[in-house]
Amino acid sequence: MKKTDLANYIENVNKLTKITEPDVPYIFDKLELPDYNQPIPIITRELWTARQRQAHSLHEIxxxxxxxxxxPRFFISRLTTESQVVYDPFAGRGTTALEAAFLGRKFISNDINPLSKILTQPRLLPPSITSISDRLKTIPKKPSQPAINHLDMFYHKDTFDEILALREYFLNKEKSNSLDGIDSWIRMVATNRLTGHSPGFFSVYTLPPNQATSIEGQIKINEKYKQRPEYKNTYDIIIKKSRSLLSSEIQEHERVNLDRARKSAIFLTKDARNTPEIESESVALTVTSPPFLDIVQYAEDNWLRCWFNGLDANEIGKNISTPSSIEVWQAVMKAVFLELYRISIFGGHVAFEVGEVRRGRVQMENLVMPIAISAGFQPVGVLLNEQVFTKTSHIWGVENNSGGTNTNRIVLLKKP
Structure with a gap:
C-alpha cells in the first residue's frame, strides 16, 4: 500500500471509530475495490446488544x-440530531421508525407492503389496557353472516368466527373512515397473533409468527403432530399481547417524542426507487435492510395477514423485488441508491444492513459498495457487529462461527 493510501486508510478508520466506544476491542481489515483508489476500512466488534439498553417492548411485533x-438506535443517536429526518425505504415492522420517534427525530417510513403501516402506526400512540379492554367488549364475537370455516386447519370454528368478526369490524371502520387509535392498536395486535407456534396465538401449532405456511403446509403439520385446532379466546390473547407490548415503561419525554413523530410522520407504500413524495436533500440518515436476493418470500409469508386486513397478497407480491440473480439485484439497488442520494442532505449518511448469503459465498458489502459509489456516495466503512447467535440467522446462510455468534454487516456511506 502506498504511503498516501495508508494515510487515507488511517483517516477513514479514525472517522469511523468516532462513532464507537474507545474501550471496546475491535479488529481492523480493509475492503479494496478494483475501481476505487483507496481501501475501505472494515471494523469488527460488538457495537450494540449487551452494551446498550434493552430494546423497548413496543418493538416486539x-x-x-x-x-x-x-x-438503528446506534446510528440515529450518533449521526443525527433532534428533529432531523430518518428514513427507511424497506420499513418492514417499523423498527427504524419507532427508534427514530423515541429519540425525538422525524421519520419517513416506506414499504411496498401496506402491512408495514398497519403494524407501525398504532405503536406511536399506545393506548391503555383499560381502553383496549373496553373497546374489545364492543366488538361482536360473531360475523354478521354465518360463514364456512375455510381455514379449519388453522382455527377452531368459534375462534374463526371471532377472527371473522374482528376482520369485518375493522374493514367496516376503515371504509367509513372511523378507525381510531384504539381500533388500529387492536387490529395491529390481532394481525400479529393470527398464527404462531405457542399458545399465545389464535391458531393451532404452526410456523413462527413471521412465516405463515400455506393451507396445504398446515394440513401436513397437523398430520405430523396429530393435532386439531382447539378454541382460542381472541379477546384474552389480544389483551395478553397488549400487556406484553406495553410492559416497558414509557418515559414522559419518550411519550412526547412519539406523539410529535406521529403528527409529522410520512408513511409511503412505494417502490423505493421512485419516491417523489420525499423532498430532495431532506433526509439526514437512512437506516435500512433491503430484500436479499430471492431468500425471503415476503408476500407468501404474509398471505394470512393480508387476508385479515383486506389486502391482496398476490398483487402486493408482484411489486416486491426478490431478484434471483446478483446482477438483477444490483441493478435494482443501484436505482435505490440514486434515489437515496437525491433525498439525502449533504453530509447525511446511509447505514445499509446487508448479510452473507448463499452460505457465506456472497458477502453483500462487495456488491453494495460499487453501486453506492457509482450513485455518488462516499464509503465511510463496513461495520461488522458480532452478537449472540439467533435462531433465524441460518436464513441468510451465515455460518456463525461454529454456531456461537451471528454478524450484522452494515455498509456505512456519506453524501459528500
Missing part, C-alpha cells in the same frame, strides 16, 4: 427478517 432495534 413479529416480522420476517427484521433487525434488532439497537441497530
Amino acid at each position: 413479529s416480522y420476517r427478517a427484521c433487525f434488532k432495534p439497537q441497530l
